[in-house]
Amino acid sequence: MKLSVAPAQRFAKMRAHTATHLLHAELARIFPDTKQAWSLVDSDLLRFDFYADRLLTQEEIAKVEKRVNQIIYMSCDVKIEEMKIEDAWKLWAKMFFEEKYWDVVRVVQVFNRELPEEMKQDDNEEYFSSRWEKLSIELCWGTHVSNTKDIWAFTIISQEAVASGIKRLTALTWPRVIEKINDYSWLLSNLTNLLEVKSYSQLPEKAQKLLKDYWELKSQVESLETKAINSFLESWEKKNNNDFDVIMKVPVDMNFKTLCNQAKTIFVDKNVLLATENWNFILFTKNGNSAKALAQKLGLKWWGNDQQIQGRDTNVVGLL
Ligand SMILES: [Zn+2]
CATH class of the missing domain: 3.10.310.30 (Diaminopimelate Epimerase; Chain A, domain 1)
Known part of the structure; x- marks a missing residue:
């Protein structure tokens, strides 16, 4: 009997899985000692729990999102090879959990072909100079896309603290990114109509005004x-x-x-x-x-x- 996995679903999980590796690599830039605590990979959806003593700021989230998308646009090759654990160590792969690895491991690396100028001039130049060619390297037996361009798009949709010292990010890859954008667009256009403003950019100001009126009237x-x-x-x-x-x-x-x-x-x-x-x-x-x-x-x-x-x-x- 031959097992078959629906190709579309499999591809959707591959996108989410490779994106998880990219996210992990970016988080390690902000929290150098962080480790993965748990991870869920679903169809174009990923949930990543990691050790950190604080939540990411809005700016950091935007930055992580931007970098992951840049790596997607850069069309970086994802190279998968099996090798002896000692060789993997030399490659500086991330070791997860307290897991005992086999003698032979599978190393998943994302290679950078061409780094855009703006990334080279980043504040954390040291990171890219030392890992210039490898944007991510992990020991992993999961399935991956062969090039980051196949992820197409990435967005973080939520962040939460799940346990003491553990934070969780939930993110989407294409096509759920587009679904989410559509959801938000509908929501914003409904709110724009409901609150009678010309453009959604006026929503915060209008909401503030309505709340102020509400509290004044309530007190009256x-x-x-x-x-x-x-x-x-x-x-x-x-x-x-x-x-x-x-x-x-x-x-x-x-x-x-x-x-x-x-x-x-x-x-x-x-x-x-x-x-x-x-x-x-x-x-x-x-x-x-x-x-x-x-x-x-x-x-x-x-x-x-x-x-x-x-x-x-x-x-x-x-x-x-
Ligand atoms: Zn993995």
């Missing part, structure tokens, strides 16, 4: 609400009731939490019952009176402390 509404509640509470009239000094039927649409807070500042040293027609109530008592005892006497279910209780009970309607 709260302040108006508090005023309305205060004037409602101040309109109380003494009723003929042996148990309460103040007893009020509260409109159901009134903010009950604000009402409770304001009532406590307005009605000092009084027995108070405030309730809505849908059975919410708050009951508090003056010094020396027990709120619990009063609620018990009136047959109200409650929770709270001895000075103030609240609850929801159908019986409260009969008391109003």
